[in-house]
Amino acid sequence: MSINATLLIxxxxxxxxxxxxxxxxxxxxxxxxxxxxxxxxDGLSAAEKGKHELELAEKRAKDVLKDAKLQAQNVLSQxxxxxxxxxxxxxxxxxxxxxxxxxxxxxxxxxxxxxxxxELRKEISSLVVSGAEKILNKEVDAAVHNDMLDTxxxxx
Amino acid sequence: MGTxxxxxxxxxxxxxxxGFWTFNLDTIVVSFLLxxxxxxxxxxxxxxxxxxxxxxxxxxxxSILDFVSTNVRDAFPGHNPLIAPLALTIxxxxxxxxxxxxxxxxxxxxxxxxxxxxxxxxLKVVPTTDLNTTLAMAAVVFGLILYYNIKCKGLLGFIKxxxxxxxxxxxxxxxxxxxxxxxxxxxxxxxxxxxxxxFAGELVFLLxxxxxxxxxxxxxxxxxxxxxxxxxxxWLIFHLLVITLQAFxxxxxxxxxxxxxxxxx
Numbered sequence: 001m002s003i004n005a006t007l008l009i010x011x012x013x014x015x016x017x018x019x020x021x022x023x024x025x026x027x028x029x030x031x032x033x034x035x036x037x038x039x040x041x042d043g044l045s046a047a048e049k050g051k052h053e054l055e056l057a058e059k060r061a062k063d064v065l066k067d068a069k070l071q072a073q074n075v076l077s078q079x080x081x082x083x084x085x086x087x088x089x090x091x092x093x094x095x096x097x098x099x100x101x102x103x104x105x106x107x108x109x110x111x112x113x114x115x116x117x118x119e120l121r122k123e124i125s126s127l128v129v130s131g132a133e134k135i136l137n138k139e140v141d142a143a144v145h146n147d148m149l150d151t152x153x154x155x156x
Numbered sequence: 157m158g159t160x161x162x163x164x165x166x167x168x169x170x171x172x173x174x175g176f177w178t179f180n181l182d183t184i185v186v187s188f189l190l191x192x193x194x195x196x197x198x199x200x201x202x203x204x205x206x207x208x209x210x211x212x213x214x215x216x217x218x219s220i221l222d223f224v225s226t227n228v229r230d231a232f233p234g235h236n237p238l239i240a241p242l243a244l245t246i247x248x249x250x251x252x253x254x255x256x257x258x259x260x261x262x263x264x265x266x267x268x269x270x271x272x273x274x275x276x277x278x279l280k281v282v283p284t285t286d287l288n289t290t291l292a293m294a295a296v297v298f299g300l301i302l303y304y305n306i307k308c309k310g311l312l313g314f315i316k317x318x319x320x321x322x323x324x325x326x327x328x329x330x331x332x333x334x335x336x337x338x339x340x341x342x343x344x345x346x347x348x349x350x351x352x353x354x355f356a357g358e359l360v361f362l363l364x365x366x367x368x369x370x371x372x373x374x375x376x377x378x379x380x381x382x383x384x385x386x387x388x389x390x391w392l393i394f395h396l397l398v399i400t401l402q403a404f405x406x407x408x409x410x411x412x413x414x415x416x417x418x419x420x421x
Binding site for chain 1: 179288
């Protein structure tokens with residue numbers, strides 16, 4: 001139980017073991033663990049970055065969607081406006097056309113009426129003339145009695 | 157075999173040589189074998205290191221490594237690549253050598269006596285119950301303390317530390333004595349604490365073994381043998397704590413002492 005040369009051997013053993021442990025165990029394993037730590041840190045920061053980017057993209061998507069909605073609304077309201085304009089136009093045009101047709105029909109009618117009246121008048125005048133001829137039994141000089149005839153015709 | 161004889165036999169190393177040039181063969185062989193075990197296991201592990209998802213044993217070793225490096229980071233200022241492997245070596249080796257204490261006290265000596273055919277062959281299996289082992293480690297630590305003291309403070313600074321520490325320049329002789337005691341007590345306390353704890357633990361195991369061995373004769377064995385088993389188990393569980401604690405203390409104090417050596421005054 002006393003101190004002896006075993007001490008020297010144990011010192012050498014201890015030094016050797018420190019060297020071996022450093023070379024075989026501590027060196028590679030601590031390097032591996034450090035690398036892994038670094039990898040994990042990198043992964044975490046990458047995930048963080050990805051999350052941030054996702055947030056940005058989501059925000060951008062929302063913006064784009066909002067824009068698109070707005071635009072669609074615009075287009076829709078414009079189309080509606082344009083549609084009502086067209087309908088309005090068509091209405092106006094139809095009314096105009098109807099008026100026009102009505103007017104032309106009226107004109108034609110009037111023309112027809114006046115023509116019929118003219119014909120009637122002529123017929124009546126000739127009837128009157130022939131009747132007067134018969135009454136007077138002689139030929140009436142149309143030229144002489146033209147004035148009288150005219151007044152007659154007009155009074156019919 | 158009498159009680160005293162039994163204990164003395166267990167506490168004698170298997171040695172060759174005389175005087176200072178005595179070699180405690182059992183201490184040397186067991187500690188070398190345990191050291192070789194560490195190196196072999198480490199080398200085998202080193203070949204199949206897995207970076208991504210480490211398996212069971214690698215996890216275990218990594219947790220020890222993590223434990224040691226956490227202690228180093230907590231107790232050691234600055235950075236020195238030697239400290240962590242040194243601490244790891246101390247922790248693992250001391251723990252393994254202490255663990256030999258938990259093997260039943262008579263088992264290995266008995267097997268050894270069977271193998272050698274010498275019924276009186278000595279075998280003391282716990283290297284840390286040999287003062288030479290603990291003192292050897294403490295001496296290495298002491299050497300490192302001296303080396304880093306001189307390296308970090310300079311030779312002049314180291315001498316100054318002896319002259320003016322702790323009481324200032326008016327108490328130079330007192331300071332020298334105080335600092336000398338302080339420095340020398342570091343390795344001595346390291347070596348003696350581990351040795352004392354393990355030696356006492358071994359002794360208690362021997363005393364417990366004696367209960368069944370010598371006191372139990374005939375029908376009394378029915379009482380003494382279970383008592384021995386229970387006591388042995390209790391002391392074993394307690395001692396499992398002790399051997400881990402002692403390995404831990406040796407490691408932490410080494411880190412702290414070397415940290416103190418690195419500090420500039």
